[in-house]
Amino acid sequence: xxxxxxxxxxxxxxxxxxxxxxxxxxxxxxxxxxxxxxxxxxxxxxxxxxxxxxxxxxxxxxxxxxxxxxxxxxxxxxxxxxxxxxxxxxxxxxxxxxxxxxxxxxxxxxxxxxxxxxxxxxxxxxxxxxxxxxxxxxxxxxxxxxxxxxxxxxxxxxxxxxxxxxxxxxxxxxxxxxxxxxxxxxxxxxxxxxxxxxxxxxxxxxxxxxxxxxxxxxxxxxxxxxxxxxxxxxxxxxxxxxxxxxxxxxxxxxxxxxxxxxxxxxxxxxxxxxxxxxxxxxxxxxxxxxxxxxxxxxxxxxxxxxxxxxxxxxxxxxxxxxxxxxxxxxxxxxxxxxxxxxxxxxxxxxxxxxxxxxxxxxxxxxxxxxxxxxxxxxxxxxxxxxxxxxxxxxxxxxxxxxxxxxxxxxxxxxxxxxxxxxxxxxxxxxxxxxxxxxxxxxxxxxxxxxxxxxxxxxxxxxxxxxxxxxxxxxxxxxxxxxxxxxxxxxxxxxxxxxxxxxxxxxxxxxxxxxxxxxxxxxxxxxxxxxxxxxxxxxxxxxxxxxxxxxxxxxxxxxxxxxxxxxxxxxxxxxxxxxxxxxxxxxxxxxxxxxxxxxxxxxxxxxxxxxx
Amino acid sequence: xxxxxxxxxxxxxxxxxxxxxxxxxxxxxxxxxxxxxxxxxxxxxxxxxxxxxxxxxxxxxxxxxxxxxxxxxxxxxxxxxxxxxxxxxxxxxxxxxxxxxxxxxxxxxxxxxxxxxxxxxxxxxxxxxxxxxxxxxxxxxxxxxxxxxxxxxxxxxxxxxxxxxxxxxxxxxxxxxxxxxxxxxxxxxxxxxxxxxxxxxxxxxxxxxxxxxxxxxxxxxxxxxxxxxxxxxxxxxxxxxxxxxxxxxxx
Numbered sequence: 001x002x003x004x005x006x007x008x009x010x011x012x013x014x015x016x017x018x019x020x021x022x023x024x025x026x027x028x029x030x031x032x033x034x035x036x037x038x039x040x041x042x043x044x045x046x047x048x049x050x051x052x053x054x055x056x057x058x059x060x061x062x063x064x065x066x067x068x069x070x071x072x073x074x075x076x077x078x079x080x081x082x083x084x085x086x087x088x089x090x091x092x093x094x095x096x097x098x099x100x101x102x103x104x105x106x107x108x109x110x111x112x113x114x115x116x117x118x119x120x121x122x123x124x125x126x127x128x129x130x131x132x133x134x135x136x137x138x139x140x141x142x143x144x145x146x147x148x149x150x151x152x153x154x155x156x157x158x159x160x161x162x163x164x165x166x167x168x169x170x171x172x173x174x175x176x177x178x179x180x181x182x183x184x185x186x187x188x189x190x191x192x193x194x195x196x197x198x199x200x201x202x203x204x205x206x207x208x209x210x211x212x213x214x215x216x217x218x219x220x221x222x223x224x225x226x227x228x229x230x231x232x233x234x235x236x237x238x239x240x241x242x243x244x245x246x247x248x249x250x251x252x253x254x255x256x257x258x259x260x261x262x263x264x265x266x267x268x269x270x271x272x273x274x275x276x277x278x279x280x281x282x283x284x285x286x287x288x289x290x291x292x293x294x295x296x297x298x299x300x301x302x303x304x305x306x307x308x309x310x311x312x313x314x315x316x317x318x319x320x321x322x323x324x325x326x327x328x329x330x331x332x333x334x335x336x337x338x339x340x341x342x343x344x345x346x347x348x349x350x351x352x353x354x355x356x357x358x359x360x361x362x363x364x365x366x367x368x369x370x371x372x373x374x375x376x377x378x379x380x381x382x383x384x385x386x387x388x389x390x391x392x393x394x395x396x397x398x399x400x401x402x403x404x405x406x407x408x409x410x411x412x413x414x415x416x417x418x419x420x421x422x423x424x425x426x427x428x429x430x431x432x433x434x435x436x437x438x439x440x441x442x443x444x445x446x447x448x449x450x451x452x453x454x455x456x457x458x459x460x461x462x463x464x465x466x467x468x469x470x471x472x473x474x475x476x477x478x479x480x481x482x483x484x485x486x487x488x489x490x491x492x493x494x495x496x497x498x499x500x501x502x503x504x505x506x507x508x509x510x511x512x513x514x515x516x517x518x519x520x521x522x523x524x525x526x527x528x529x530x531x532x533x534x535x536x537x538x539x540x541x542x543x544x545x546x547x548x549x550x551x552x553x554x555x556x557x558x559x560x561x562x563x564x565x566x567x568x569x570x571x572x573x574x575x576x577x578x579x580x581x582x583x584x585x586x587x588x589x590x591x592x593x594x595x596x597x598x599x600x601x602x603x604x605x606x607x608x609x610x611x
Numbered sequence: 612x613x614x615x616x617x618x619x620x621x622x623x624x625x626x627x628x629x630x631x632x633x634x635x636x637x638x639x640x641x642x643x644x645x646x647x648x649x650x651x652x653x654x655x656x657x658x659x660x661x662x663x664x665x666x667x668x669x670x671x672x673x674x675x676x677x678x679x680x681x682x683x684x685x686x687x688x689x690x691x692x693x694x695x696x697x698x699x700x701x702x703x704x705x706x707x708x709x710x711x712x713x714x715x716x717x718x719x720x721x722x723x724x725x726x727x728x729x730x731x732x733x734x735x736x737x738x739x740x741x742x743x744x745x746x747x748x749x750x751x752x753x754x755x756x757x758x759x760x761x762x763x764x765x766x767x768x769x770x771x772x773x774x775x776x777x778x779x780x781x782x783x784x785x786x787x788x789x790x791x792x793x794x795x796x797x798x799x800x801x802x803x804x805x806x807x808x809x810x811x812x813x814x815x816x817x818x819x820x821x822x823x824x825x826x827x828x829x830x831x832x833x834x835x836x837x838x839x840x841x842x843x844x845x846x847x848x849x850x851x852x853x854x855x856x857x858x859x860x861x862x
Contacts (some may be wrong), residue, residue, distance in 0.1 A: 167725070173713050174722050181709035184671055186697035186726035186774065 009139045011257045017145045017214065017255020018151035025209035025230030026245035027159065028235065034176035034240035035598070039421065041103040045110035048191055048220060050076045050205025051212035052114060055125045065128060069151075080201020081549035084194045087597065089480045090552045097363070098600045100420075104550055105600065107223065108593030115220040116586065122219035125212045133278035148210050156246060163185025172196060176240065178233030187414050204230075208459065223271055224546065228428065231421065232276040238286025248287070248548070267438050273429040281410040298452045302505040312565050315564060324471055329465040337463035339579050341535070341571075344470040345528045348477050348570035349548070350555040351564060352524035355481055358562025358610065359490065359496025359554070360517035363420040366408070366467045367525045369427030372434060372544040374400035374526025376441055379450045382534070389454040393530050400526020401519040408518050411512050427549055437540035444542025445538050466535055473531060477524050478564060484520065485564075525552075527563055549559070554596050560606030569607065624649045624778060624809050625670065629769065630679035632665055632833075639665045641833040647778065650798065652810040654820040654841065657830035663813040664706055666744070667782045670811070671703055672696045683725070684777070698726050702776030706783050706813075708767040712756030716747055719755045719766055722772030740769045743802060758846075761792035766800060778809040785816060797823050821845045 009126045025047055032040045053075045085096035087106045091098045129147065133140035163169040175192045183189050208226065212218040233252045237244025252275060279286065328337055356364050378396025381387045387395065407430070411422035411590050434441045441447070453460045453469055459471050467531040484490055492513050495503040504510055533539045555574050559566025575590060578584040584591055599606065623646035632640040639662045647653045657663045670676040670681065672693040681688040688696055697703075702723075711719050720740065724733045741748045744765045750758060755766060764784060771779050782799065785793045793816075801823050804810050815819035821827050821841045829837040829850070837850055844850055 029639065118666045170714075170722060170724065173714060174725075177713055178709050181705055181711065182722075183693040184697060184705055185704040185722050185770070186694045187722075188692070188694045434738075462639060565642060 009585035015254035015257030018222030019250035023249025026233035047208035048223035050208030054209030076205025125449035366423030366427030369430035371529025375529035376532035404522025654824035703770035723770035
C-alpha cells in the first residue's frame with residue numbers, strides 16, 4: 001500500500017478513536033445543556049476524576065478493565081448527581097448566571113482536591129490491553145482503538161434506546177424541550193435534572209478513563225482541556241443536540257489528528273479553540289441547524305444581579321489608600337510585601353474585568369490572554385529592541401488593548417455567556433499561539449532575563465520599590481477608570497449592559513462601545529501582565545493561564561460586579577487570605593472554588609454590592 | 612351553551628379562597644376567590660394583566676400564592692408540587708399550547724399519560740382520544756412542531772385527556788386560531804365536558820367562551836369583579852360594556 005495513504009488511514013483511525021472520546025464528553029454536556037439550560041464547566045473535572053478512578057482501579061487495585069470501567073461509571077454517575085444536588089439545586093431561581101459560576105467553583109474545588117490527593121504530577125497509566133495490533137491490509141489497529149470504538153458505539157446505542165424507549169428518557173426529552181409543560185404532564189423535573197447530571201457524569205467519566213488509557217497518563221489539569229474540547233464538539237453539533245454532538249466530537253477528533261500530522265503535536269489544542277471560536281462566530285447554531293442564530297439565550301443578562309451597593313465613604317477609601325501607601329514604611333517583611341504587590345497587580349486585572357463585565361456587561365473570561373499579550377509585548381520590546389521599561393510597559397499595554405480588542409471583535413455579535421465562552425477560548429488561544437510561535441516568543445521555553453521594572457533608568461528591584469510601583473500603577477488605572485465611568489462613556493456602557501436592544505434603538509453603536517470597553521480593559525490587564533513579566537524576569541505560555549481569568553472573575557464577584565472598591569477589596573482578600581492562614585496556601589484554588597460557590601449561593605451581589 | 616342545570620351539584624371540586632399572589636414585589640391577586648363544581652365548564656374572563664394566567668399557574672402549583680387556600684377534591688394543593696397536583700387529576704392545556712415540538716405526535720400523547728401505570732387503560736384511552744381527534748391519527752409519526760396551530764391545539768387537548776384528569780385547566784385554548792378552528796375547539800371542549808370532565812378555561816374572547824360555559828367569572832386587576840351564570844353574563848349589556856368589550860367585538 002502507498003505509504004502516504006497508509007499514514008492517512010492511521011491518522012484517520014487515531015482521529016476516530018479520540019473523536020469518539022470527545023463525542024462521549026460532548027454528549028454529556030449536550031444533555032445537561034438541554035435539560036438544565038446550563039454550560040457545565042465542571043464537566044471536565046468529572047472527566048478527569050473518571051480518568052483517576054480508572055487509574056486507581058487498574059494500577060493500584062489491579063482490577064480488570066470491565067470492573068474498572070464499572071467503578072468509573074458508578075463513581076462519576078454519583079459525582080454528577082451530587083454535583084447537581086449540592087452545588088446547583090435551587091440556584092436557578094437566583095441570578096441567571098449563578099449556576100454557571102457555581103460549576104466554575106465546583107471545577108476549581110474538584111481539580112485542586114484531586115491534585116492534593118494524587119499530586120499535580122502526571123501519573124503513568126499503563127495499558128493492560130494486549131499489545132498486538134490487528135493488521136488489516138497494511139493498516140494496523142490497536143486493542144485500545146477497538147475498545148474505544150466498542151465503548152463509544154455501545155454507549156451511543158444505549159443512550160439512543162434510553163431516550164427513545166424508556167419513561168425516564170421521554171421525561172428527559174420533554175423537560176429539555178419545555179420544562180414547564182413537562183411539569184404539567186406530571187414529570188418531576190428536579191429528578192430528571194439530577195438523573196441527567198448522573199448520566200452525563202457516567203459518560204464524562206468513561207471518556208476520561210478511555211483517554212487516560214489512550215495516552216497512558218492521567219493528570220489533574222486534563223480537566224480544562226477536556227471541558228473545552230467537549231464544549232467545542234457540542235457547539236459544532238449544536239448546543240443541546242445529542243446526535244449533533246457525536247458528529248461534532250468525531251469531526252473535532254479528525255481535525256485534530258490531521259492537524260497534528262500536518263503541523264506537529266504542540267498544535268493539538270489549538271484546533272479545538274479555533275473551532276470553538278469559528279463556530280461561535282460563523283455558525284453559532286452548529287453545523288446541523290438551519291438557523292443561523294444561536295438558540296435562545298440560556299441565560300440572558302449578565303453577571304450582574306441588581307443590588308444596592310454599600311456606600312463606602314470617601315474618607316475610608318482615602319484612608320485605605322494612605323494605609324496602603326505607608327504600609328512598607330511600617331512593615332518590612334519582604335514576603336508580605338511581595339504578596340501585596342501581587343494583590344495590587346491582580347486588583348488591576350479585577351478592575352479591568354469589573355469594567356468590561358460589570359459595567360459594560362460583556363462577560364469576559366479571557367483577561368489572562370490580555371495579560372499574556374501585554375507581558376510578551378513589553379518583555380520583547382525591552383529584550384529585543386532595548387526599550388526602557390516605562391516605554392515598554394506603556395507600549396505593551398497599548399498593544400494588548402489593540403490586539404485584544406481585535407481578537408474579541410468577532411465575538412461582538414454574541415451575548416451573555418456565549419461571550420464568556422468565546423473570550424475563554426480566545427484567552428487560551430493566545431497562550432497556544434505563544435507556545436507555537438517559536439520565532440517570536442521562543443515557544444514553550446519562554447522568555448528569560450526580562451529586565452526588572454525601572455523608573456527613569458533606576459531599577460526597582462527591592463520588594464518595597466516594586467510594591468510602590470505596582471500600587472502607583474493600580475491607582476493610576478483606578479483614576480482613569482473612575483474618570484471614564486463618570487463620563488458619557490460610563491453611562492453608555494451601563495445602558496448596553498442593562499438592555500442592548502434598547503441602547504441600540506437609542507442610537508448607540510454597540511460595537512464601538514463594546515470595543516472601547518474591551519480596549520480599556522485589555523490595556524489594563526495587559527499592563528498588569530507586563531509588570532508581572534518584568535518583575536518575575538521569566539514568562540512562558542503557562543504564566544497567564546485561564547485560571548487567572550477565573551480568579552480575577554472571582555475577585556470581582558467577591559467585591560461586587562462593577563464596583564471598583566469591591567474589585568480591589570476582592571483582590572486583596574483572595575490574595576491575602578490563603579497567606580494569612582498559611583496552611584491554606586496549598587489549598588488556594590480549593591478556597592477560591594468554595595468562595596465562588598458560597599458567594600453565588602448566599603451573596604451573589606458580592607461583599608460591597610454591584611454598581 | 613350547556614343545557615345542564617347550574618348548581619345541580621353544590622360541592623365544589625376546586626375552591627380558591629382569598630388568594631394573594633405576588634411576582635417579586637408586584638401583587639397579582641388581591642383576595643381572589645372562585646370555585647368550580649363537578650362537571651361544570653367555568654370560564655375565567657379578563658383583559659391583559661388581569662391575573663388570569665397566574666390563576667392557572669397557581670392551580671397547577673407553578674406559582675405559589677402568599678396567602679389564601681386552594682382545595683381540590685378535599686386536598687390542600689398549596690404544599691404540593693406540580694407533578695403531585697397533576698397526579699391528583701388536574702390536567703392542563705397550557706397557554707400557547709406548549710406541545711413538545713421535537714417529539715412525535717404519538718410521543719406527545721403518551722407524555723400526557725406520564726403519571727399513569729395502568730398500561731392497558733392507557734392504550735384504550737389512546738384509541739378513544741384518537742377517535743375524538745381523528746386529525747391526529749393521520750399525523751402520529753410526525754413531529755409535533757410541524758403541525759399547524761389548530762392541530763397543535765388539538766394535540767394539547769388530546770395530551771391532557773391522556774392523563775385521565777378529573778378537571779382540565781385550559782389557558783386561552785382559542786388563542787391565535789382561525790375562526791374555523793375556534794369553533795372546532797369550542798365543540799371539542801363540550802365533547803370533553805360531556806364525558807364527565809370538569810373544565811376551567813381562561814379566555815379573552817369572552818362571548819365565544821360564554822356560549823359553551825355554565826358559569827363565568829370576570830377578573831380585573833387581580834379581583835373577581837363579576838360572577839354569574841354564563842347566559843346572564845352574555846346577555847347583560849352592562850357587563851358586556853364594562854368588562855368584556857361590548858358586542859361589536861364578536862367575530
